[in-house]
Amino acid sequence: MSTLKLKKEKLSNLFTCKKGNSKYIKSYCNKHQGDYEVYTGSTLKSFGFLNTYDYDEPNLSFTTDGEYAGTLKVLTGKYNVGGHRAILLKKDENLDLHYFNYILQPIFYSKVKPGDVPSISWEKHLKDVEIEIPINKNGNYDVIEQKRIAEILKQIENKKLLLQKKKNILLSTLINDNLLNNSKYKEVLISDIFSPENGSGQYTKTYCKNNAGYFPVYSGSSIEIFSNINSYDYDGEYLTWVKDGLAGYLMYHDGKFSITNHRGILIPKIDMSNIDLKYLKYVIEPIFRGECKGRVGHDGQNEYTTLNQTMINNIKTKIKIPVDNNGNYDLNKQKEIANKYRKIEEIKKNISNQIDILCSTEIQLQ
Numbered sequence: 001m002s003t004l005k006l007k008k009e010k011l012s013n014l015f016t017c018k019k020g021n022s023k024y025i026k027s028y029c030n031k032h033q034g035d036y037e038v039y040t041g042s043t044l045k046s047f048g049f050l051n052t053y054d055y056d057e058p059n060l061s062f063t064t065d066g067e068y069a070g071t072l073k074v075l076t077g078k079y080n081v082g083g084h085r086a087i088l089l090k091k092d093e094n095l096d097l098h099y100f101n102y103i104l105q106p107i108f109y110s111k112v113k114p115g116d117v118p119s120i121s122w123e124k125h126l127k128d129v130e131i132e133i134p135i136n137k138n139g140n141y142d143v144i145e146q147k148r149i150a151e152i153l154k155q156i157e158n159k160k161l162l163l164q165k166k167k168n169i170l171l172s173t174l175i176n177d178n179l180l181n182n183s184k185y186k187e188v189l190i191s192d193i194f195s196p197e198n199g200s201g202q203y204t205k206t207y208c209k210n211n212a213g214y215f216p217v218y219s220g221s222s223i224e225i226f227s228n229i230n231s232y233d234y235d236g237e238y239l240t241w242v243k244d245g246l247a248g249y250l251m252y253h254d255g256k257f258s259i260t261n262h263r264g265i266l267i268p269k270i271d272m273s274n275i276d277l278k279y280l281k282y283v284i285e286p287i288f289r290g291e292c293k294g295r296v297g298h299d300g301q302n303e304y305t306t307l308n309q310t311m312i313n314n315i316k317t318k319i320k321i322p323v324d325n326n327g328n329y330d331l332n333k334q335k336e337i338a339n340k341y342r343k344i345e346e347i348k349k350n351i352s353n354q355i356d357i358l359c360s361t362e363i364q365l366q
Helices: 026-031 097-111 122-126 143-172 205-210 277-291 309-313 331-360
Strands: 006-010 015-019 033-039 048-050 059-063 072-075 079-081 085-090 130-134 185-189 194-198 212-218 225-229 234-242 250-259 263-268 293-295 304-306 318-322
Touching: 026 033, 026 048, 059 097, 072 097, 079 085, 097 122, 097 130, 097 143, 130 143, 194 309, 205 212, 205 225, 234 277, 250 263, 250 277, 277 309, 277 318, 277 331, 318 331
Parallel strands: 033 079, 212 250
Antiparallel strands: 006 130, 015 085, 033 048, 059 072, 059 085, 185 318, 194 263, 212 225, 234 250, 234 263, 293 304
């Protein structure tokens, strides 16, 4: 087997960078509508179409600022480029754009300058970056070998995308009540055992900074602490839910804490001595998620949903709570089932972590 020969080159020796045309804004596109697409900051949707075009050949391009800064895309056909994108013009015909798209993407992302508006600059961040390119026995860029590697990387990326899709489906799959099949249970309305209440709107970033302390404040995130302050609103075991964003997800608390107005809390109406809140978290969460209203993204992505107090009080779906032979709530059975749910969640998380590791592994050219 022949050894792959590689040569290091600076990007500035391979490409000339040309900025997009800043005049291609929405109003301009609306006045000059046509068939030729305008590519700008977003890589996910069309920005506009003009009756003229600036380019009529494939080019590698990248977003210069905004949410998708550093994202590469090979543009083809007749098209235009707006002010939030730049074009990389080849200096040698023996360069395969798809090869560079795959090789450069992780590098470009690593060079993005973070901030309120993330950005990346050819002059400041990219032109002196060195990459390896296959060469033939004559020392020329080997475009055939580039195409072969690009096809392999394409297949790998497609498999990674499939794994990420399966991961999103896995994480968004909520546990059902199949573990109750062999148990006696009582069906009750959520509103019969809980009164939903909103968190406090006073817990802004400024307030928390001015009142820093030990006690956690939780907000819209289902797992992370928003801040820590020097007081608390609740002390004990509670369930809280996300009101907006990824609405409906529940969190179990045991201790002193507070919540913002992006989260609500379920205040018990009944004696909870024979009720396991960890069990209720698992059985209530799929119901809450099913009652959310709003924009539900593909496979749980780009979601913005809502679940407020009124919506919870109007839920008619009943939850099942195990009971003993006397019809009393069976705390031990609840804990047993909750532990099984927990183990299932741990398996899901472990699989998710393994997928992340696999998808983040970079391929090294040999």
